[in-house]
């Protein structure tokens with residue numbers, strides 16, 4: 001009964017952050033697809049403000065999550081070949097990247113519309129000048145990347161369910 005004790009699960013805080021971000025994203029997509037269409041001269045009101053606030057909160061949570069990812073203890077490796085482990089590693093890295101870049105692009109677009117983005121009521125700086133082409137372009141990219149992110153999430157969820165129901169290993173349980 002001696003020897004190193006394997007860390008069998010992600011730690012509670014890592015699990016909390018994972019499922020918190022899942023809930024925030026579900027809410028964010030519902031809001032994004034329910035809010036009024038955004039055109040030149042649209043005023044930031046109602047659900048649009050909810051989208052901005054929720055998005056700013058997602059960035060804040062992701063900053064904490066990236067820091068936690070760097071300082072936490074990693075759980076032990078479950079199974080798989082170097083290839084499948086590599087795919088999982090790259091997919092998770094891509095998800096982290098998208099979860100930061102996607103809201104930043106939305107923020108830059110909001111700034112180019114002259115909208116004030118806030119976090120807990122505190123004004124955040126503009127990420128692009130009002131009326132800027134770059135802010136406009138990043139808004140187009142923001143709409144496209146919402147779909148890119150959804151596809152990557154779909155692959156990720158399919159992999160998790162495949163592990164649980166077909167491979168019957170602990171991969172899903174260690175995040176649950």
Ligand code: HEM
Nearest residue numbers: 028032038052055056102103106107109110117139143146
């Ligand atoms: C991960 C977080 C986010 C997701 C998943 C997301 C998702 C989306 C989606 C799906 C749309 C398109 C809505 C439509 O087709 O009508 C959209 C539009 C938009 N979002 Fe986000 N968003 C996020 C974060 C943010 C943040 C942080 C901001 C600003 C602070 C923001 C500002 C905007 C703006 C201004 C638009 C309109 C863009 C345009 O049509 O030019 N978003 N968002």
Ligand code: HEM
Nearest residue numbers: 021022025069088092095096153156157160161171172175
């Ligand atoms: C919004 C959707 C989701 C996003 C953005 C997301 C993102 C991530 C990220 C970035 C990781 C890496 C964790 C880390 O090392 O810090 C991860 C791990 C994991 N996720 Fe998700 N996830 C989502 C939804 C789900 C769902 C719905 C499930 C279950 C059906 C799931 C199951 C897992 C599992 C089991 C792991 C651990 C994988 C491993 O141990 O190798 N995720 N997720």
